[in-house]
Amino acid sequence: xxxxxxxxxxxxxxxxxxxxxxxxxxxxxxxxxxxxxxxxxxxxxxxxxxxxxxxxxxxxxxxxxxxxxxxxxxxxxxxxxxxxxxxxxxxxxxxxxxxxxxxxxxxxxxxxxxxxxxxxxxxxxxxxxxxxxxxxxxxxxxxxxxxxxxxxxxxxxxxxxxxxxxxxxxxxxxxxxxxxxxxxxxxxxxxxxxxxxxxxxxxxxxxxxxxxxxx
Amino acid sequence: xxxxxxxxxxxxxxxxxxxxxxxxxxxxxxxxxxxxxxxxxxxxxxxxxxxxxxxxxxxxxxxxxxxxxxxxxxxxxxxxxxxxxxxxxxxxxxxxxxxxxxxxxxxxxxxxxxxxxxxxxxxxxxxxxxxxxxxxxxxxxxxxxxxxxxxxxxxxxxxxxxxxxxxxxxxxxxxxxxxxxxxxxxxxxxxxxxxxxxxxxxxxxxxxxxxxxxx
Numbered sequence: 001x002x003x004x005x006x007x008x009x010x011x012x013x014x015x016x017x018x019x020x021x022x023x024x025x026x027x028x029x030x031x032x033x034x035x036x037x038x039x040x041x042x043x044x045x046x047x048x049x050x051x052x053x054x055x056x057x058x059x060x061x062x063x064x065x066x067x068x069x070x071x072x073x074x075x076x077x078x079x080x081x082x083x084x085x086x087x088x089x090x091x092x093x094x095x096x097x098x099x100x101x102x103x104x105x106x107x108x109x110x111x112x113x114x115x116x117x118x119x120x121x122x123x124x125x126x127x128x129x130x131x132x133x134x135x136x137x138x139x140x141x142x143x144x145x146x147x148x149x150x151x152x153x154x155x156x157x158x159x160x161x162x163x164x165x166x167x168x169x170x171x172x173x174x175x176x177x178x179x180x181x182x183x184x185x186x187x188x189x190x191x192x193x194x195x196x197x198x199x200x201x202x203x204x205x206x207x208x209x210x211x212x213x214x215x
Numbered sequence: 216x217x218x219x220x221x222x223x224x225x226x227x228x229x230x231x232x233x234x235x236x237x238x239x240x241x242x243x244x245x246x247x248x249x250x251x252x253x254x255x256x257x258x259x260x261x262x263x264x265x266x267x268x269x270x271x272x273x274x275x276x277x278x279x280x281x282x283x284x285x286x287x288x289x290x291x292x293x294x295x296x297x298x299x300x301x302x303x304x305x306x307x308x309x310x311x312x313x314x315x316x317x318x319x320x321x322x323x324x325x326x327x328x329x330x331x332x333x334x335x336x337x338x339x340x341x342x343x344x345x346x347x348x349x350x351x352x353x354x355x356x357x358x359x360x361x362x363x364x365x366x367x368x369x370x371x372x373x374x375x376x377x378x379x380x381x382x383x384x385x386x387x388x389x390x391x392x393x394x395x396x397x398x399x400x401x402x403x404x405x406x407x408x409x410x411x412x413x414x415x416x417x418x419x420x421x422x423x424x425x426x427x428x429x430x
Contacts, residue, residue: 048271056263057316086312089352093308097301101272126351133344137304137336 001176001198002154004038005166006110009153011042012169015106019047020095024087025055030186034177041175050094054084068181070191088121092130092150099148100138108151114158127152159201167207174210187214216391216413217369219253220377221325223384224368226257230321234262235310239302240270245401249392256390265309269299283396285406303336307345307365314363315353322349323366329373342367374416382422389425402429 010017019042021035032049039047088111095107111122120126131150138148154162166173178198179188188195190213202209225232234257236250247264254262303326310322326337335341346365353363369377381388393413394403403410405428417424 050268050271052267053265054312056265057313084312085315085354086308086349086352089311089348090305090308093301093305096304097269097299098272100300120354121352123351126348129344129348129351133304133341133348134301136338136341136344137301139300139335 001166001173001178002110002112002162003035004110004171004173004176005162005169006108006154007038007042007044008166008169008171010106010108010151015108017042017044017108018098018102018104019044020091020098021047021049022091022094023049023051024084024090025053030179030182031177033186034175037175041172048098052090052094054087054090057085068189068192070181070189071196072193086121088119088126089130092134096134096138096148105148106151107148108153110154111152112157112159112162113155122155124152124155127155158204159197160204163201163205163207167205172210176211183214187212189214216381216388216393217325217327217377218250219325219386219388219391220381220384221323221369222253222257222259223381223386225321225323225366227384230323232257232259232323233313233317233319234259235306235313236262236264237306237309238264238266239299240268245394245397246392248401249390252390256387263313267305267309269302269305272300283404283407285396285404286411287408301336303334303341304345307349311349311353311363320363321366322363323368325369326367327369327374327377328371337370339367339370342370373419374412375419378416378420378422382420387425391426398429402427404429 007017007019019035019039021032023029023032035049036047088109092107092109095109099105099107109127111119111127113123127150131148134148134150157165163173177186177188178194179190180192180194181189183189188211190196190199195213199209222232222234234250234254236247238244238247250264251262303324307322307324310324314320314322324342326334326342328338342365346363349363349365372380378388392401392403393409394405395407395409396404398404403426405411405414410428414424
């Protein structure tokens with residue numbers, strides 16, 4: 001949901017999008033199927049799916065054999081067990097490599113500091129610091145006057161604001177996928193943190209979530 | 216040669232090493248075979264080889280169909296075609312993820328700013344910036360008082376100084392591999408930038424390079 005809205009905003013702002021997905025051994029592998037449908041809907045110029053095995057390191061309920069917590073009281077200022085070590089740093093590093101070969105100066109990422117303030121790599125200070133590093137890391141940053149920018153259009157939006165923005169931009173949220181722990185057929189559980197944030201967000205907007213949940 | 220010397224220095228300093236190698240579609244895949252022999256010789260606690268496909272993006276003579284330059288006058292202040300976009304950023308990001316799951320606070324990387332000053336991601340200002348970012352990116356950096364450090368013991372050494380240091384620490388450089396474009400059997404070419412830097416380094420020390428070169 002966040003990545004899709006981020007993509008729609010980049011297009012609205014006049015950028016020509018290339019899309020990058022990661023197959024990182026996540027439980028919610030259905031999000032990759034969703035991604036393929038979405039990049040078609042948005043006519044992105046190129047879509048790459050990078051295989052990386054974060055299970056090699058473990059340490060997260062999203063990639064490990066640790067259970068995904070259900071119906072927990074969501075504490076936005078605590079780092080949850082679904083945090084994947086250094087995940088956004090790895091994602092942004094690959095985006096940086098691709099941007100450099102494309103001569104692109106703009107990277108968009110749908111991180112959100114409000115709902116996920118427990119994830120250190122979703123905070124504005126982290127993003128700013130990655131951007132500084134990226135401009136020192138690359139040929140692009142060193143040889144050109146143009147500086148590379150990490151855009152985070154959702155960073156200060158609530159889930160409800162993200163949904164309203166996306167609906168205004170014509171997103172079909174039935175194509176999106178948010179659950180951390182879907183059934184074998186890809187049906188969302190409705191009880192993990194990600195489902196709860198999504199459902200509460202829709203509730204606030206007054207729109208109905210088009211996804212069919214288990215139970 | 217640089218990674219091995221870096222590992223030997225980390226051990227000398229009292230660190231208990233875990234080793235990380237990358238299979239990134241490089242032409243010089245023989246370096247992975249060397250890595251396996253070396254981690255045995257150094258009795259590292261664990262060695263992981265991460266598969267990442269940097270060929271997906273292209274843009275470098277090391278991963279692409281572009282020819283590796285031979286017998287060129289080495290210009291240390293120019294970014295060479297063997298530069299792999301954002302390579303060290305991707306490597307360090309994976310190291311960061313593993314460090315976090317190990318509760319480790321020290322990452323060693325054998326970058327060198329003198330011989331390779333043409334590579335933006337080998338410069339001290341880049342490393343410092345990555346370290347800042349890493350401390351904002353992770354649970355480790357956010358929840359603990361201990362800060363993560365990126366160690367670069369070779370950054371200001373010449374190739375000859377690296378070799379002398381390694382010999383003093385008992386490294387068998389016949390196990391190391393430096394060539395960007397070895398033969399099918401893994402024999403170094405002797406003519407790419409990396410071979411030339413290595414051969415000149417040995418020449419300066421007065422020691423003979425134990426590797427057998429083509430020709």
